[in-house]
Amino acid sequence: MSAQDAAPTILEVLIVGAGFSGLAMAIRCKQAGIGPLRVIEKAEGIGGTWHENTYPGAACDVPSHLYSLSFAPKADWTRMYAPQAEIRAYLRETAERNGLMPLIQLKTAFTGATWDEARALWQVETDRGPLTARVIVSGMGGLHHPAYPDLPGRDSFAGPAFHTAVWDHSVALAGKRIGVIGTGASAIQVVPELAKVAAHLTLFQRTPPWIMPKHDHAIAEATQARYRRLPLLRRIERARLFWLHELRALFGFTKVSKLTKQAEGLARHHLAKAVKDRDLRAKLTPNYRLGCKRVLISDDYYPTLQRPNVTLETGNIARITESGVTLADGTAHELDAIVYATGFDVTGSFARMDLVGRGGLRLADAWAGGGMGAYQGITVAGFPNYFMLLGPNTGLGHNSIVSMIEVQVQHVLDCLSALRRGARDIEVRPEAQARFLDRIRARLADSIWQAGGCRSWYLDAEGRNTTLWPDSVMAYRRSARRARMADYRLG
Numbered sequence: 001m002s003a004q005d006a007a008p009t010i011l012e013v014l015i016v017g018a019g020f021s022g023l024a025m026a027i028r029c030k031q032a033g034i035g036p037l038r039v040i041e042k043a044e045g046i047g048g049t050w051h052e053n054t055y056p057g058a059a060c061d062v063p064s065h066l067y068s069l070s071f072a073p074k075a076d077w078t079r080m081y082a083p084q085a086e087i088r089a090y091l092r093e094t095a096e097r098n099g100l101m102p103l104i105q106l107k108t109a110f111t112g113a114t115w116d117e118a119r120a121l122w123q124v125e126t127d128r129g130p131l132t133a134r135v136i137v138s139g140m141g142g143l144h145h146p147a148y149p150d151l152p153g154r155d156s157f158a159g160p161a162f163h164t165a166v167w168d169h170s171v172a173l174a175g176k177r178i179g180v181i182g183t184g185a186s187a188i189q190v191v192p193e194l195a196k197v198a199a200h201l202t203l204f205q206r207t208p209p210w211i212m213p214k215h216d217h218a219i220a221e222a223t224q225a226r227y228r229r230l231p232l233l234r235r236i237e238r239a240r241l242f243w244l245h246e247l248r249a250l251f252g253f254t255k256v257s258k259l260t261k262q263a264e265g266l267a268r269h270h271l272a273k274a275v276k277d278r279d280l281r282a283k284l285t286p287n288y289r290l291g292c293k294r295v296l297i298s299d300d301y302y303p304t305l306q307r308p309n310v311t312l313e314t315g316n317i318a319r320i321t322e323s324g325v326t327l328a329d330g331t332a333h334e335l336d337a338i339v340y341a342t343g344f345d346v347t348g349s350f351a352r353m354d355l356v357g358r359g360g361l362r363l364a365d366a367w368a369g370g371g372m373g374a375y376q377g378i379t380v381a382g383f384p385n386y387f388m389l390l391g392p393n394t395g396l397g398h399n400s401i402v403s404m405i406e407v408q409v410q411h412v413l414d415c416l417s418a419l420r421r422g423a424r425d426i427e428v429r430p431e432a433q434a435r436f437l438d439r440i441r442a443r444l445a446d447s448i449w450q451a452g453g454c455r456s457w458y459l460d461a462e463g464r465n466t467t468l469w470p471d472s473v474m475a476y477r478r479s480a481r482r483a484r485m486a487d488y489r490l491g
């Protein structure tokens with residue numbers, strides 16, 4: 001029976017999104033015997049970002065054994081950095097193994113929800129009809145609404161043009177003149193793959209990224225077998241990787257420091273080793289502090305830019321035309337296809353949710369003055385029984401996001417326990433939220449994202465960082481893993 005057929009009248013917990021965070025929450029709820037439970041997912045498959053981002057070369061830039069759920073281990077990751085298809089398969093297998101499939105309703109987009117004070121329930125709107133739930137847990141994340149550049153003439157291009165996050169697999173790009181706009185994490189993965197098949201690839205760079213070596217490699221079958229036989233070994237490997245990444249935050253990489261200079265030296269060395277041509281190297285050298293944008297890792301990006309069929313274009317794009325891209329200086333690049341590797345509308349994707357809480361308060365209005373913000377990045381005063389996984393200020397620049405998700409899942413479970421003990425609703429106290437936000441905003445004031453001389457999706461239109469956690473994962477664990485009931489009001 002499908003989730004729709006089995007529709008209970010009132011769900012105890014509605015989880016939105018069947019990616020890493022939604023699945024983690026569902027597994028933990030199921031293990032705790034919480035129900036009726038439902039997961040709705042707008043896509044036609046499981047995996048969230050790993051279902052949607054299918055561009056050639058898509059892979060994770062966090063090591064596989066770290067980028068997986070601690071309570072759903074996988075011994076046989078085939079590479080140090082897993083390719084997209086393997087992560088998507090892992091998430092599907094995890095859902096199946098934990099009996100989640102009957103609870104997941106695909107092709108169902110959450111469009112909004114209104115708090116019904118009299119019944120202490122959320123009236124939820126989806127594009128497949130309404131639902132009623134006592135608790136909503138959002139596992140939507142922020143990186144799922146593709147951002148397209150606001151360039152004149154964008155619709156006039158005659159050939160195929162699409163975003164990395166919505167790859168059009170019906171378009172054969174082999175032998176074509178391809179233009180790629182953007183040089184972020186998605187671009188540096190897709191460009192080497194496209195360059196292998198393109199007649200010519202022109203990469204339009206506005207800002208060069210800082211890039212470190214990746215050292216990706218296959219994990220030998222003997223190692224996989226050892227991890228299968230000896231789970232303790234795999235756990236040690238995971239812990240080793242965690243601390244290796246965590247050290248960056250513990251040593252102050254969230255600030256401009258002496259270490260920033262040293263890391264920049266390493267990245268420059270990587271560039272100098274890979275690119276001998278002085279002019280090309282100059283174009284690829286960032287003019288802002290390392291860490292201000294996401295630090296990228298790649299072994300094949302710099303070599304790709306030196307292929308005879310690749311051009312790195314650093315001139316400003318003036319417009320898109322019917323036949324390609326024209327620069328501000330008048331240079332015209334004739335193209336057969338354009339790939340937008342231009343990232344995501346993060347702030348917009350949260351604001352787009354039509355969430356109406358207590359007393360008719362809209363989430364967009366609650367955030368209108370100071371920008372997005374939530375207690376522990378998880379819940380907002382005025383929105384009882386509503387929790388976010390990977391909400392504001394809980395993204396990471398230095399470690400696996402999965403470790404943040406696991407902290408948040410535990411926090412939400414604590415809140416759900418309070419409801420199970422008889423409370424009608426649970427809502428964070430405004431003063432606790434204000435204290436939390438003051439604390440992290442003070443830490444963010446001189447962070448590298450603000451002081452590093454760059455702009456990125458980490459910052460909102462007013463230049464506030466409402467996306468990243470300004471400290472280590474361990475600090476977040478201490479702050480958020482257990483829900484302090486003194487910070488909550490139980491109704």
Ligand code: N01
Nearest residue numbers: 059060061149182183184185186187206207294341342343
């Ligand atoms: O997007 P981005 P992304 N004209 O926003 C350029 C995650 N991720 O999809 O730097 C010209 O980083 C823009 O230029 P600039 C990860 O969290 C993870 O690559 O603003 N260029 C930039 O170069 C990551 O941080 C993995 O000057 C324009 C690029 O487009 C996040 O997703 C893999 C432009 C956008 O880069 C987003 O990464 C992939 C314009 N008008 C992604 N507008 C993993 O491996 C934008 N740009 C886990």
